[in-house]
Amino acid sequence: MTAGLVPPSSAVDAVARGRLRRASRRRLVVAVLAGLVVAAFCVTLMIGRTVYPPGDVFRVVLGQDVPGATFTVGRLRLPRAVLAVVAGLGFGLAGVTFQTMLRNPLASPDVIGISAGASAAAVIAIVFLGLSGTAVSVTSIVAALGVALLVYTLASTGGVAGTRLILIGIGVAAMSRSVVSYVLSKAGTWDFAEALRWLTGSLNGTTWEATLPAVVALLVFGPVLLAQTRDLAALQLGDDTASALGTRVERTRLVAIVAAVGLIAFVTAACGPIAFVSFLAGPIAARVVGPNGSLLVPAALVGALLVLVADLVGQFALDTRFPVGVVTGVLGAPYLVYLIVRTNRAGGSL
Amino acid sequence: MTALRPAPAPGTAGARRPGPVRLLWLLVVVGVLAALAAASIAVGSRGVGWSDVLAALGGSSDDLGQAAVTKRIPRTVLAVLVGAALGLSGAVMQGVTRNPLADPGVLGINSGASLAVVAGLAWFGLFSAASIIWTAIAGAAVSTVFVYAVGALGRGGPTPLKLALAGAATAAALTSFITAIALPRGDLSVSIQSWEVGGVGGATSATITPVLPFLAVGLVVSLLSARSLNSLALGDDLAAGLGERVALARGLAAAGSVLLCGAATAVAGPIGFVGLVVPHLCRLLVGVDHRWLLPFTALTGACLLVGADVLGRIVARPSEIDVGIVTALVGAPFFIALVRRQRMREL
Amino acid sequence: MTTTHSLAAEELVLGYGERAVIDDLDLVLPAGRMTAIVGANACGKSTLLRSMSRLLAPRAGRVLLDGRAVHRMPAKELARTLGVLPQSPLAPEGITVADLVGRGRHPHQRVFSRWSREDDVAVATALEATQTTDLAERPVDELSGGQRQRVWIAMALAQQTDLLLLDEPTTFLDVAHQVEVLDLLTDLNRTRGTTIVMVLHDLNLAARYADHLVALAAGRVHAAGDPAAVLTEENVRVVFGLESRVIVDPTSGRPLVLPLGRHNVAAPAAAPWAG
Numbered sequence: 012m013t014a015g016l017v018p019p020s021s022a023v024d025a026v027a028r029g030r031l032r033r034a035s036r037r038r039l040v041v042a043v044l045a046g047l048v049v050a051a052f053c054v055t056l057m058i059g060r061t062v063y064p065p066g067d068v069f070r071v072v073l074g075q076d077v078p079g080a081t082f083t084v085g086r087l088r089l090p091r092a093v094l095a096v097v098a099g100l101g102f103g104l105a106g107v108t109f110q111t112m113l114r115n116p117l118a119s120p121d122v123i124g125i126s127a128g129a130s131a132a133a134v135i136a137i138v139f140l141g142l143s144g145t146a147v148s149v150t151s152i153v154a155a156l157g158v159a160l161l162v163y164t165l166a167s168t169g170g171v172a173g174t175r176l177i178l179i180g181i182g183v184a185a186m187s188r189s190v191v192s193y194v195l196s197k198a199g200t201w202d203f204a205e206a207l208r209w210l211t212g213s214l215n216g217t218t219w220e221a222t223l224p225a226v227v228a229l230l231v232f233g234p235v236l237l238a239q240t241r242d243l244a245a246l247q248l249g250d251d252t253a254s255a256l257g258t259r260v261e262r263t264r265l266v267a268i269v270a271a272v273g274l275i276a277f278v279t280a281a282c283g284p285i286a287f288v289s290f291l292a293g294p295i296a297a298r299v300v301g302p303n304g305s306l307l308v309p310a311a312l313v314g315a316l317l318v319l320v321a322d323l324v325g326q327f328a329l330d331t332r333f334p335v336g337v338v339t340g341v342l343g344a345p346y347l348v349y350l351i352v353r354t355n356r357a358g359g360s361l
Numbered sequence: 362m363t364a365l366r367p368a369p370a371p372g373t374a375g376a377r378r379p380g381p382v383r384l385l386w387l388l389v390v391v392g393v394l395a396a397l398a399a400a401s402i403a404v405g406s407r408g409v410g411w412s413d414v415l416a417a418l419g420g421s422s423d424d425l426g427q428a429a430v431t432k433r434i435p436r437t438v439l440a441v442l443v444g445a446a447l448g449l450s451g452a453v454m455q456g457v458t459r460n461p462l463a464d465p466g467v468l469g470i471n472s473g474a475s476l477a478v479v480a481g482l483a484w485f486g487l488f489s490a491a492s493i494i495w496t497a498i499a500g501a502a503v504s505t506v507f508v509y510a511v512g513a514l515g516r517g518g519p520t521p522l523k524l525a526l527a528g529a530a531t532a533a534a535l536t537s538f539i540t541a542i543a544l545p546r547g548d549l550s551v552s553i554q555s556w557e558v559g560g561v562g563g564a565t566s567a568t569i570t571p572v573l574p575f576l577a578v579g580l581v582v583s584l585l586s587a588r589s590l591n592s593l594a595l596g597d598d599l600a601a602g603l604g605e606r607v608a609l610a611r612g613l614a615a616a617g618s619v620l621l622c623g624a625a626t627a628v629a630g631p632i633g634f635v636g637l638v639v640p641h642l643c644r645l646l647v648g649v650d651h652r653w654l655l656p657f658t659a660l661t662g663a664c665l666l667v668g669a670d671v672l673g674r675i676v677a678r679p680s681e682i683d684v685g686i687v688t689a690l691v692g693a694p695f696f697i698a699l700v701r702r703q704r705m706r707e708l
Numbered sequence: 709m710t711t712t713h714s715l716a717a718e719e720l721v722l723g724y725g726e727r728a729v730i731d732d733l734d735l736v737l738p739a740g741r742m743t744a745i746v747g748a749n750a751c752g753k754s755t756l757l758r759s760m761s762r763l764l765a766p767r768a769g770r771v772l773l774d775g776r777a778v779h780r781m782p783a784k785e786l787a788r789t790l791g792v793l794p795q796s797p798l799a800p801e802g803i804t805v806a807d808l809v810g811r812g813r814h815p816h817q818r819v820f821s822r823w824s825r826e827d828d829v830a831v832a833t834a835l836e837a838t839q840t841t842d843l844a845e846r847p848v849d850e851l852s853g854g855q856r857q858r859v860w861i862a863m864a865l866a867q868q869t870d871l872l873l874l875d876e877p878t879t880f881l882d883v884a885h886q887v888e889v890l891d892l893l894t895d896l897n898r899t900r901g902t903t904i905v906m907v908l909h910d911l912n913l914a915a916r917y918a919d920h921l922v923a924l925a926a927g928r929v930h931a932a933g934d935p936a937a938v939l940t941e942e943n944v945r946v947v948f949g950l951e952s953r954v955i956v957d958p959t960s961g962r963p964l965v966l967p968l969g970r971h972n973v974a975a976p977a978a979a980p981w982a983g
Contacts, residue, residue, distance in 0.1 A: 022841060023825075023832040029806050029845055030823065114798060117526050122533065165697055175700060178462070178522065181529045182697040185466070185633060188536075189689030192558040193682065211540055238819050245814050251763050251794035256867065257787025257815035286537055302802030302847070331545040340537030347530050348511070355514035355523060 033303045040300050044312035048096065051319035055092040056084055058327065091217040094282055095318045095335075097225045098214075099292075100233070101278040103314020105271035106289025107296065107306050108236055111243045112267050115177060116350055119290035120275050123180025126284035127187035128158030129276055130210055133283070134194045148224065148280030155276035158183060159268055212285030212336030214322050221281045228277030233311075235270040239263060240305045285321075286336045287343030288314050294350055383653055386646045390660045394441070397667040401437040402430055404671055439564040440670045440684065441663040443625045444635060446576055448662015450621040451636020452643070452655055453583045456590035457614050458509070461641070461699065462521045465501070465622040466633025466689075469532035471559075473504025474626035476535045476542075483542050490571040498575065498623030504531060505619050559630035559685030561670055568628060575624035580659070582617030587651040590614060594649070632685040634692020635662055641699065712739035713789060713870050713903065715760060719769035722752065722759050728767070729755045731927040737920070742897050742904040744918035746911055748948050751924045753907045754795065754875050760905070761792035761873045773871075787815035791869035793860055795876050799848040805859050806844040809834050812866030834865035838892060854885030861892065872896070874906040878913070886910070890917045911948075911965045915939050916957065923947045939963040 056068045063080045070077050071084045106119040120126050132154030136142040142150065162183055166176035191210060242263040245253040250260050275289065292314035293306055300309045318335060321342065325333040413427050447465065454463040465471050477500025481487035487496060508531050512524035589610035592600040597607050622636065643657040666684060669691065673682035715737045722730035729752040737743050737760075747753045758764040760771050762778045770777045778786055791812075799808060812834065813827045835841040838858040843851065848859060857877060864872055877893070878886040894917060896902045908914040914921060914935070921938040923931045925947045931938045944952045950967055957964035 018829070018832040018836040022836060023828050025841075026806060026832045026835070026844065027825075027828045029804075030810070030828070033804075033807070114800075117530060122526075122529060165701065178525055178700040179697050181467075181525060182693045182700065184529070185689055185696070186693035189558075189633075189686045189693070193686040211537070241814060241817060241819065244811060247798065247800045248808075248811060249794060249796070249798040251758070251792070252797040254763050254783070255761060255787065255792035255794065255864075256812065257784035259783050286533075297802075302800060303804055303807040333541070333544065337537070337541045337544060340534075341541045344534035344537055347534055351511050351527055351530055352514060355511060355527075 033301070037300055037304050037309070041309055041312065044299075044309060044316065048099075048312055048315045048319065051316060051323070052092050052096060055095065055319055055323060056088050058323075059083065059088060090219045090222045091214050091322075092319070094217045094222040094225060095214055095322050096315045097222065097229050098278045098282050098285060099288060099315030099318035100311040101225065101229050101274045101314070102285060102288040102318070103292030103296075103311040104233060104236055104307060105274045106291075106314070107293035107310035108239075108243065108267050108271040109289070110293045111306065112246055112264055113177060114247060114249075116294050116354060117290075118177050118180075119293070120271070121284060121287060121290050122184070123177055124162060124182075124184030124187055125155055125159050125180070125272060125275055126279060126289070127184040127191070129155040129279045130284055131187040131190040131194075133280070134191050134210070138194050138197065148221075148277075151280045152273075152276040155272055155279065156269075158187070159272040163268060210283070210336075211334055211340055212279075212283035213334030214282050214318075215332075215334060217282065225278045225281040228274055232270040232274040232277075236267065236274075237307060239267050239270075240307055243267065243307075244305060283334075283336060285318060286340035287347065288317050288339055291317060291339070291343050291346060294346075383647050387657070387660075390646075390657065390664065394660055394664045394667070397664055397671065398437050398441065401440065401667050401671050402433045404674055435564045435566050435569055436561055436670070437667060439561045439569055439629065440667045442569070442572075442576055443561060443629045443632065444663040444666025445659040446579065446621040446625040446662070447632060447635040448639035448643075448658040448660075448665065449580065449583050449655060450618045450625070451662075452640040452651075452658040453586065453590065453614050453618040453621075454636065455640050456593060456651060457611050457618065458519055458524060459594065459596075460519065460521045460524055462525045462637070462696070464634060464637035464696075465626070466532075466631065466692075467525055467637060467696065468505070468508050468528035469530075469535060470501050470504050470508070470528075470619070470622055471626050471631030471633060472532040472535035472539070473507075474498070474501040474623050475631050476500060476539050477503075478627065479539050479542055483546050490568065494572055494575060494624060494627040497627030498620060501623030501626060502616075502619045504535070505615065507531065558683045559626070559632035559688075560683035561629050561666070562681065562683070564628075572624050572628045575620055575627075579617050579620035579624060582613060583621060584655055586610065586614035586617060587655050590651040590655075594651075630683075630685060632666070632688055634688050634696065635665055637699075638692050638695045639665055641695075712901075713774050714739055714772070715790070715871060715903070715905070716772045717756070717760065717769065718772060720756075720759065720766050720771065721768040722755050722764060722766055724755075729927055730759070732769070733928055735922065735929055735932070737903070737905055739903050740897075740901050741919040742894065742906075742917060743920040743922060744906055744908045744914035745922045745924060746908060746914050746947070747924035747930075751947075752927050753924055756924065757792075757873055757875050757905070757907050761790060762786060763792065763794070784815045787867065787869070789869055790871040790873065791864040791867045793864045793872070793874045793877060795879065797860055799856075802847050802849065804844070805840060805846055805848055805851075805862075806831060806835070808848055808859060809840075809844075809862045809866050812863040815867060830866045830868055834862040837865055837896065838862040852885075853881055854888060857881060857885070857889055858892065861889070865896070870901075871903045871905070874904070876907050876909060879909065886913060893917070911939065911944075912957075915962050915964065916960055936963055939965060 053065065053068065056072070057063055057065065061079070061083060063084060067077050067080045068084055071080050072089070106121075109118050109120055109123070110116050129151040133147050133151040136147045136150040162176060162180045165179045195210075242253070242258045245256045245258040246260065246263060248256070254260050292310040295317075296306045296309035296313045299313075300306060317339060321338040322335040325335050325338040413430055416427050451464050454465070454468070455461060457463075474497040477496045478487070478493055481493065481496045487493055508524065508527050509519060511531070512527040513519040515523070589605055592603050592605040593607070593610060595603070600610075601607050625632070639658050639662045640654070643654055643661050647653045647657050666688070669687040670684045673684055673687045676682060717733055717735040720730055720733045720735075721728060733756070735756075745753050745756065755764065759766055760778070762771070765779055771779065773781070773786070773790060778790070809831050810827065813830060816827070816830075832841070835844055838861055840855070840858050840862050843855060843859065848856060851859065861874075861877070872893075874893070877889055881889065890913060893904050893906070897904050908918075918935060920933065921931075921935045922929060923938055923943055930947050931943050939954055941952055941954050944950055944954070944965055952968055953966045954963050955966060956962075
C-alpha cells in the first residue's frame, strides 16, 4: 500500500476535470430545457382560435395595448400559460423531492395518495358543500396536508420506513379514490364536468385570481426545497449513511414533505392534480441529465415543459378538447409501465 | 428492494386447528350469513314486516312491501355470490403469489376488467350480458398476467411491495384510460360510471343468470387447487420436491381466481378489498390449511359483502352507498393496518 | 493530521421497541487503534455500533466522544470527526464512483456553498488510498462486490474523520476480498492513525487484524482487551456457546480458534490459551 497523505496534483486535477465535465453537461441540459419551456410558453400565447404573431404577443406581455390581442392573450392565454409553467414547476419539484427522499421513482405524490386526498376534498366541496373558487382551494390544501400527515404518522413507528410509507400511501389513495368515485356517481352532469377537473387536472378557464396563490406558493416553497438539495442527495444513500454524513434525517424529511405537499396542494387547488406530471418529471430528468448531481431544477423544468406541451396537444391536436390531465395521464401511463419494468429488471430501488 | 415477512401472529402461525373447533366456526359463519341475508331482504329505504317477507318468498308481490322484498332477493343473492367469489379469489391469489397483500383491487385486476368493459361499451357496442362477462374476464386475465409479470421482474421475484406497487401503478394507468375513453362520450357516462364503482343494487335474476356458469367453474377449479396451494405455500422448490407440478398448479389456481374475480366484476363492477380482508380473517379462525381455508373464505366473503351492502343501505337511508365504496372505506384501513404489522426488511 | 479522539460508552441501555438489546454497558475504545467487536448473532454488536455513531438513540446512558455526548452534538460537527459505514448503504442508480465518493464531503459543505479545491483533494486522496482512482468515472452498479466495498470506504474517507466505524465491512465478500478490505483498513490505521472500530463476524479475521477485541454476550461486554487475552476457550464457550481449541496462528502469532464439532475431531491437543 502506497497511500500517501497527499495525492499528486495530477490526480486531483483528474477528479476536478471529471466533476466539471459532469457539471457542464448538467448546465447544458438545464439551459436547453429552459429554452424549450420559454418556446412552449410563447407558442401557448400565440396560437388558439386566432393566431397572433410574436411581436403582438410580446407587446401585450410588456403591457402595451394591442386591439384584440390584449384581451385574448393578456386575459385568457397569459394566465393559462403562466399557471401551466407554475404548475409544471411545482409538480416536478415536489414529485422529484418525494422520489429522491423515498429512493423510489414510484413514490410520487400521485401514487401515494396526496393528490387523491386533495381531489377527494375538492370534489366533496364542490358537489356536497356547494363551494367554489377559493373555498375549494382551501379545502383541498387542508386535505392534502392532512393526508400527508396521516400517511407520515401511520408510517412512523420507530422511524419512517420509506417502503411502508409508500404502501400506506397506496391504501390511503384507494380510500380517497373510492370517496371521489362515490361523490362523482352522485353528481349531476354539470358537476361531473367540473369535478373531472379535480380528478385529472385542467387549465380550462384559468384566471389570474386562481393563478396567483400558486405563484406565491412556488416562490415560498421552491427555495425551501432547493435549500435541501444536498441533504436530499445524502438521503439517497440510505438513512444510516445520510445520518453518518451529518444529515438530520427526520428533520430533512419533515421539511421536504411539508414544502413539497404545500406546493402540490396550492397548485392542485388552482388546476387540479395534473396526472402523472409529478411522477414523470423526475425519471425523465434523470434520463436527460444523467445520474450525477441533483435533479431538482431539471425535473422542475421537465414538469413545466410536460404541462405546456400536453395542454397544447389537448387543446389543438384532437377533435375533442381534452383537459391537460387526461393527455398527461394517457401519455404517462405507458411510460409508467416502462419505468416499473426497467426498475424491476435492473433490481433497482424497489 | 424490500420484502415483507408476516409477523407471527397468534392463530396464523401454521396452527393446527382441531376439527370440532373448525366445525363450530363453520356453523357460526353459516348462521351469520343466514342472519345477514335475512337482514338484507328486510332492510331498505322501505321497512317491511316479516309477514311481507314470508309472503314474498312464497311468490306473492301484492303490496309495496312485498314488491320491495321481491326486488331485494336477487340483490341479496348477487351479494352472496359476488362476496363468495371475491373472498375465494383473494385467498387463492394470496396462496398463488405467497403475498399477504394480494387482492383483485390492490393488484389492479378490477381496473383491467373495468377498462375492458368500458372500451367494449364505447367502441364495440357491447351490450349483451355474455359479451360483457367475457370481456371483463379477458380484461382481468390480461391485467393479472401483466401485473404479475411486472412485479416478478428482477431480484427477489414478486415481493409484496413490488406487486402492490405494480398493481397500484397499473390501476392508476388504467383509470386514466377509462377517463379518456369516457370523457368524450357523455351519452355513456352513466353506464360507464357504474364501471368505476362497484355495486349490487339493481340486480335482477336476468343479470345474475348469465354469470352463474362462470362462477361455478371458477369455484370448482379454485376449491380443487387447495391441496396444491398447501404445497406451494412451502416455496416452489420444496413444492416441486413434494411432486407438485408447480407451473401447472399455479396456472390452474390463478385461472380459477381470475375467472371468479372477472365474473364478479362483470356483474357487480370493481369491488376492492374483500379479497384482501377475508382470507386474513379466515386464517385467524381456521388456520392456514387451504382445504379448510378456501370454503371459509367463500362463506366469509359472502357475509362481508352482504353486510357491507346492508350497511350502505342503513347509513345513507333513504339513499344508499354503493357496496364497492363501503368495502373500500372498511378495507383500506385494514390494508394499512396489515402493512403496519408487517416487519420490513430492506434488502 | 491525526488528533486522538476518545470514544466511550457509559451505562448504555439500547433496544428496539420493548426489547432491550444492550443493558448497562460500559466501554472505552482505545484511540488510534483497530478495535473489532465480536459476538454471537443478535448479541447487540450492530446495535452498539449504531448507537456509538448516533444512528440509534440510547434509552439510558451516554456515548461520549472526547467527553461530549454524541447524541447532543450538532450532526455535521460529529460527522466531521466520526465516520460510519453502515452494513448496506444504497448507491443511487447509475451514480459514478467519483460522484459517490464526493458525497462524503457533505459534512464539510454548507447549503449553497461551491465545490472547492479542498473537496477535490479529499476525493482524490480517498480514491488513491483505496486504489479506486482508475474506477473514478465508472458507474458503481458495474463494480464487483470487493470494488464496491472499497468505494464505500473511499466515501467514508472523503469525510476525513479521525474515527471510522464499520458495520460488518466484510459481509457478502469472498475471503480474498475480505482480507483485501481488512488490509486496507489496517493501512489507514497505520499511515494516518485513523481509529477503526468494526463489527466482524469472523473470529479469526478479527483476531488477526484487531489490536483490541471486544466480546459481547447477552448485551454486555464479556471480555475486552488484547486478542490473545480475549480469545480463550472459556470465553468462546460463554460468548458463542461453542467448544473450541485455541492455538497460536503460525502465520501471525495471534490466537486461532478451531471449533470443535461432534465429528471428525481427533483427541484434543493442549492449547496455550486454554482456560
